[in-house]
Amino acid sequence: MSNTYGKKLKITVFGQSHSPAIGVTCEGLPAGFEIDMDRLSSFMARRAPGKDPTSTPRREADAPEFVSGLVGNTTCGAPLTALIRNTNTRSADYENLRDCPRPGHADFTANVKYGGHQDVAGGGHFSGRLTAPLCIIGGIALQMLEGMGITVGAHIVRIGKEEGKYLGCTDVSKEDLKLLDTFPVRTFDEEERFRAEIAAAKADGDSVGGMIECAILGLPAGLGDPMFDGMENRIARIVFGIPAVKGVEFGRGMGVASIRGSENNDPFTVKDGKVVTTTNNAGGILGGITNGMPLVFRAAIKPTPSIDKEQDSVSLSEMEPKKLTVKGRHDPCIVPRAVPVMEAAAAIAILDAILCR
Secondary structure (H helix, E strand, C coil), X not given: CCCEECCXXXXXXXXXXXXXXXXXXXXXXXXXXXXXXXXXXXXXXXXXXXXXXXXXXCCCXXXXXXXXXXXXXXECCCCEEEEEECCCCCXXXXXXXXXXXXXXXXXXXXHHHHCCCCCCHHHHHHCHHHHHHHHHHHHHHHHHHHHCCCEEEEEEEEECCEECCCCCCCCCCHHHHHHXXXXXXXXXXXXXXXXXXXXXXXXXXXXXXXEEXXXXXXXXXXXXXXXXXCHHHHHHHHHCCCCCEEEEEECCHHHHHHCCHHHHCCCEEEECCEEEECCCCCCCEECCEECCCCEEEEEEECCCCCCCCCEEEEECCCCEEEEECCCCCCCCCCHHHHHHHHHHHHHHHHHHHHHCC
């Protein structure tokens, strides 16, 4: 399985949704950094399940258990390994999925790839549960970046048909991102509109997706490389490792397809002795390299495939059509819990790029 990311900061995620534990090993963390464990716990709690009506009722503490890489709370240069114990599993709910795969889920492709030996309980290694270990390293990376004057923040801009406020690529500030910490659902809009959209889907036995916008401020110009190690590539690779992400765009994104070069080009000027652009359609990246402007990207999250509605599937043993009713506990919308995961992924990609300089 391809479950390793990074060049200098190399992370490997392991475990399954219902295995005794899930975890992560990280090589390349600089030695001598003291982790604020209280802040890390608070960050992990934002992703943890079972704490809001918009999420699955499965409750997990998601408390990291560090088994190597630290002396006290300080990184020591050795590979850092952390575990999260799975304590609230109901594996029997998933046994029928071995023969009857969920539409929209990896059940079928996993069966083909691994010859029926895959772990189906809770989605196994394909589960969004595996984003919890990602948040351990991402939470540490966020603290390291903050010490370098770099701020990462994400928020919800769409839930289903309800669209909210975008930060914009040019004028976003650190104050904007800090303001998000005061909102239970990280959005600059009335969160009740988004909650109502999720509740309506849940009441109908269905699910809903959405869009998350992420901004990275304080990046120096010159970070990244052309072609295959560009900042878009680095960020997109790890973001697409988050289950349910179906699209990523930077800056003006797909909108550049319908405008002219004179509209899309970001004019240069000088401000406070630095070269800046008056607009930021590029989203802070030119030729794969940061230009010193805010790096802004968005990710589209699909609706959760596990829904209460009866769906059309097949019996793999009988090779005949079959109706499927999904059991288990599932999020009617994973977007709110995916916001800290997006921040974690972005922070890991940025820290790795900085260490590669």
